[in-house]
Each structure stands twice: as C-alpha cells, then as structure tokens.
Amino acid sequence: MSTTTPSYEARSRSLKQSDPEVFALIQRETERQEYGLEMIPSENFVSEAVLEAMGSTLTNKYAEGQPGKRYYGGCHVVDEVENLASARVCELFGADFANVQPHSGVQANQAVFEAFLKPGDTFMGLRLDQGGHLSHGSPVNFSGMHYKVVGYGVKEADGLIDYDQVRSLAREHKPKLIIAGGSAYSRQIDWKPFREAADEVGAIFMADIAHYAGLVAGGSYVSPVQFADIVTTTTHKTLRGPRSGMVMGREAHRKAINKAVFPGLQGGPHMHTIAAKAVMAREALTPDFKTYAAQVVANARALAEGLTKRGLKIVSGGTDSHLMLVDLRPVGVSGKIGEEVLDKVGITVNKNTVPFDPQPPSVCSGIRLGTPALTTRGMGVAEMAHVAEFIYEALANAQSEAKLKTVADNVRELSKKFPLYRHRLTR
Numbered sequence: 001m002s003t004t005t006p007s008y009e010a011r012s013r014s015l016k017q018s019d020p021e022v023f024a025l026i027q028r029e030t031e032r033q034e035y036g037l038e039m040i041p042s043e044n045f046v047s048e049a050v051l052e053a054m055g056s057t058l059t060n061k062y063a064e065g066q067p068g069k070r071y072y073g074g075c076h077v078v079d080e081v082e083n084l085a086s087a088r089v090c091e092l093f094g095a096d097f098a099n100v101q102p103h104s105g106v107q108a109n110q111a112v113f114e115a116f117l118k119p120g121d122t123f124m125g126l127r128l129d130q131g132g133h134l135s136h137g138s139p140v141n142f143s144g145m146h147y148k149v150v151g152y153g154v155k156e157a158d159g160l161i162d163y164d165q166v167r168s169l170a171r172e173h174k175p176k177l178i179i180a181g182g183s184a185y186s187r188q189i190d191w192k193p194f195r196e197a198a199d200e201v202g203a204i205f206m207a208d209i210a211h212y213a214g215l216v217a218g219g220s221y222v223s224p225v226q227f228a229d230i231v232t233t234t235t236h237k238t239l240r241g242p243r244s245g246m247v248m249g250r251e252a253h254r255k256a257i258n259k260a261v262f263p264g265l266q267g268g269p270h271m272h273t274i275a276a277k278a279v280m281a282r283e284a285l286t287p288d289f290k291t292y293a294a295q296v297v298a299n300a301r302a303l304a305e306g307l308t309k310r311g312l313k314i315v316s317g318g319t320d321s322h323l324m325l326v327d328l329r330p331v332g333v334s335g336k337i338g339e340e341v342l343d344k345v346g347i348t349v350n351k352n353t354v355p356f357d358p359q360p361p362s363v364c365s366g367i368r369l370g371t372p373a374l375t376t377r378g379m380g381v382a383e384m385a386h387v388a389e390f391i392y393e394a395l396a397n398a399q400s401e402a403k404l405k406t407v408a409d410n411v412r413e414l415s416k417k418f419p420l421y422r423h424r425l426t427r
C-alpha cells in the first residue's frame with residue numbers, strides 16, 4: 001500500500017494545536033514578562049515587527065559566505081536582507097562596515113580575537129569582578145583559556161575605571177588588543193585614554209558596547225566609533241533587537257573580521273535574525289528611539305536616586321547609563337538573597353559582585369539593576385519612584401511573607417498599567 005506525505009498546508013497547524021506543551025510554556029513565560037518588573041539590564045522587550053521577522057521563513061535558508069559570494073544557491077533575496085541590515089547598522093553607528101552575522105555577543109568578540117590574535121597573545125580587558133564580561137578574559141571562557149589576560153580595574157575610592165592603570169599596564173605588557181566595555185559598569189566610559197594607550201603600544205582597540213549600544217544609537221551615551229578600531233555589540237539589550245551580535249569597524253579591518261566570522265567561527269548565518277536586526281536598526285533610526293534612549297537614562301538616574309534616598313549604596317554614586325550596581329550591605333542582605341527575595345515579589349534582577357567584594361561570586365554583595373525593559377513598557381520617572389520603594393520594601397522585609405505579599409501585589413498592579421504582550425495571552 002502506498003502512502004503519501006500530507007501536504008505542507010495540511011500539516012500546518014498553529015503551535016497551540018500542534019504542540020500544546022510548548023505553547024503552554026511560551027504562554028507562561030509571556031505571562032511572567034507581562035505581570036512582573038523586568039530589571040535585568042541586559043534584557044528588553046522587542047517589537048512585534050522584530051518578533052515577526054524572527055519567526056519568518058528566512059530561518060529555512062542557508063547562506064554561508066557574504067552577500068554576492070555565497071556557497072549556496074537561491075541567496076538573491078537574503079543577500080538583499082543582509083545588505084539592508086548592514087547598511088542600516090552602518091548608518092545608525094557611523095561605522096565603515098558592519099558584519100551582522102555573529103550569532104551572539106560572545107561570538108562577535110571571538111571574531112575579533114580570531115582576526116587579530118594568535119593563541120598565547122596578550123590582551124587587556126576590564127576584570128570580570130569589577131564590571132567586565134566573561135569574554136574579556138575570564139579563565140573559564142575561551143578568552144581566558146587561550147590568551148594571556150591582563151585585567152585592569154576600577155578605583156576603590158570612586159568605582160571609576162582606573163585609566164592610569166590602563167596606561168601603565170599597557171606599557172608594561174604591550175598587549176595586542178585592548179578591550180573597553182563591560183557588563184556592570186554604569187558610568188560613561190572615556191574612550192580616548194584607551195585609544196591613546198593602544199596607539200602607544202601598537203594594539204588594536206576594541207570597544208564592546210553590548211550594554212550601551214541602544215544608548216549610543218539614541219545619542220545618550222558617547223559613541224566609541226571614532227576612537228576604536230573595532231566595535232562589537234549584542235543586539236538584544238538596550239538596542240532592543242533580536243538575540244544576537246555584530247561587529248563594526250574601520251574599513252581596513254573589514255576583510256579580517258569577515259573571514260574570522262565565516263569561515264573562521266560560524267557556518268550559515270541566521271537569516272531570520274539578520275532580518276530582525278534590519279528591523280531593529282530601522283526602529284533605532286527613528287526620533288522615537290532617541291526619546292526612548294534618553295528616558296532609559298533618566299529612569300536609571302531616578303531609580304538610583306530613589307534607592308540612595310532609602311539608604312542603599314549605588315556603586316560609583318550613580319549612573320550615566322541604563323544600569324546600576326547596588327551594594328546591599330546597608331540592608332544586611334547578600335546579592336544571592338536579594339535576587340531571591342525580589343524574584344518572590346515579581347522583580348527580576350541578577351546578583352552581582354561589587355568591586356572589591358568580600359563575598360564569593362555565588363553569594364556576592366550586590367545586585368545589578370537596569371531600566372531598558374521598563375522604559376520600553378512606557379514607564380517613566382514617576383514609576384521609578386514606586387519601583388525604588390518596592391525594591392527597598394522587599395529587601396528590608398526579606399523575612400516577612402506578609403510584607404512580601406503586599407509588595408508582590410503592588411508590583412502586579414503597576415505592571416498591569418503598562419500592557420506589553422497581553423494580546424498574545426490566551427487566558
């Protein structure tokens with residue numbers, strides 16, 4: 001008896017019909033995002049347009065290579081998609097070129113190492129325990145495993161990057177690469193001293209703006225593009241695009257970066273994500289996005305002020321960006337407990353070491369907070385005053401289930417006033 005495969009159309013049912021289990025999990029996560037306060041600074045809420053591009057038929061297409069020089073047929077449409085994404089990103093940041101193929105921020109960074117360093121070569125980055133990122137030299141990451149790391153830090157007195165140390169370490173160790181940028185540094189980075197240090201020793205200067213990219217695009221954080229040889233970023237944080245990465249830079253480095261990304265590190269680019277990056281860049285080129293970026297910073301400042309007023313300590317005394325590191329020692333709570341308590345009331349944060357933290361990273365003394373996601377929902381300075389109150393009340397009453405319940409109710413009430421993906425919820 002011969003059997004025939006049912007047509008694609010006949011097999012095509014909604015996710016709800018075809019896989020109720022996954023559908024239900026997505027519903028639960030959407031609900032969590034909708035009715036809680038998302039304050040992890042590296043998270044944001046993408047638009048329906050970005051979601052649509054990510055869920056498109058472009059996921060089906062293999063396109064190894066560069067536009068116009070692919071290793072697969074049928075790439076004429078996705079070539080246009082990638083060219084559009086790169087052109088918009090270059091316009092947004094004023095870069096000579098943009099490689100939009102990296103699957104993530106770490107892979108974007110890895111491409112720079114591949115392009116300019118050999119295993120065993122020396123590079124400099126901000127120490128992880130002082131605000132840097134895993135891929136800037138952590139011993140458990142490729143960057144720390146395969147290269148010689150010289151870490152610089154912040155000053156204990158004011159929590160600001162020690163630019164004198166950057167200069168002196170560069171002179172002493174003659175690195176091939178100097179990285180500026182980090183994951184828990186809230187202040188404006190002065191890009192010029194990095195450029196000068198790199199020039200003095202003949203190093204490549206790379207700025208990793210994964211965290212600040214949206215603020216840079218919106219004109220609320222000084223751009224490193226005119227200073228750095230290479231700029232890497234994620235696209236899903238303040239930039240509010242799909243989960244991904246990219247590398248931008250000066251024309252002279254285009255070839256080396258392109259070769260490092262493919263065939264050096266990756267196979268086929270994720271064309272659906274690249275389309276979503278094009279959508280992201282178009283959104284970020286609008287005047288509305290400038291307003292958004294400025295509001296993110298204004299909200300972070302208001303939140304820092306509200307927390308300081310209640311006796312919490314903000315590392316470096318404040319913020320110039322979307323994020324802040326809060327030292328919880330004044331309320332006698334560790335970072336680990338702080339994260340757990342805030343989770344209970346529907347405020348999502350992550351524990352984080354503070355510079356010169358006496359606690360191990362698994363316990364640590366601080367939490368990292370950010371305003372990009374709340375700002376996307378439409379919250380402003382007035383709401384930040386409430387949020388500061390909720391955070392303080394939860395931390396100061398960590399042992400009282402009744403008090404935590406009140407805070408949780410208040411969190412839910414506030415989030416209900418700022419609808420997000422409610423139309424996606426079926427219940």
Ligand SMILES: Cc1ncc(COP(=O)(O)O)c(C=O)c1O
Pocket residue numbers: 042103104105106107109133135181182183208209210211234244245
């Ligand atoms: C400064 C910095 N670089 C790179 C990354 C890595 O990005 P991804 O998680 O997409 O690999 C992050 C992520 O938090 C980051 O903060």
